[in-house]
Amino acid sequence: MSTEKSTPQLLAPTRSPAVRFWAILLGLALIGLAIIAGREIILRGDPNLGWPSWVDPIAAELAANSYQPWMTTAAIIAVIIGIILLIVAALPGTSRYIQLTSPNTDTSIWARPIDLARSITANAKLVPGVQAATTTVRKNRIKLTVKAEATADSAKVEQRLAEKFNANLEELLIAEIPLEITVEQPEIAASQHVPEVHND
Structure with missing residues (x-):
């Protein structure tokens, strides 16, 4: 096949x-x-x-x-x-569309980079451990930046994202565009202020 x-x-x-x-x-x-x-x-x-x-x-x-x-x-x-x-x-005009795979040779499917970015961002937010996500799509790179939840393991979140998108994008896009994933861990205060208690 x-x-x-x-x-x-x-x-x-x-x-x-x-x-x-x-x-x-x-x-x-x-x-x-x-x-x-x-x-x-x-x-x-x-x-x-x-x-x-x-x-x-x-x-x-x-x-x-x-x-x-x-x-x-x-x-x-x-x-x-x-x-x-x-x-x-x-000079030739600049193309603002990315070609997607088509189920047959009679149909040509194209998408704007912003539409592809929105789709990736929306699906990334569904991955466990992801609190927020943003995506930037260029002709030669797709950059996905996510903010992990405070209790999530950044390495595992990145692995889940890679497993979810690498194969899907390879199948979806005609021209291969590498995916760059960045997982940001929310800052957690190193110490918390505890009020002093004085016993009279």
Whole structure:
């Protein structure tokens, strides 16, 4: 009987484009320019407003046809931004999903790292001796941190967690992601204050 995982060759969830952040910045910049243009249109329509123009000084500076030091700086910044945008536009988007095993080749199952982390955390809290748990899922590591109960043996708690998750994750995930388990023992006061009793 074959134990190989079923890896359906179906389309992965749509990735968020790498240029998305820069596109948002460019959109905000264009909105800012539109606001400035709208302000100038209102100012031209009603000169009695008394608003100082933001465009006229720039236009006058450019119309003077004289070199200014800021022009070189602006040109260099424009070139750098253009190069960055070209590089980012060619980069593939980052995948925010982890592929899970599928019962057949007709179905592709994916999960967000946060969903996988929540599932692991919820199941970890069911393990005897675990008081609290948190999970962080990355592409190359799953980190499970639990706080053991005061009366629990940390080594046994870690062993139970390893037995519960190692085999399950190996069967669940298409790509193997190592699991790192950390068991924290709650701090217990080394000594307790006992009030003194004085006999008269």
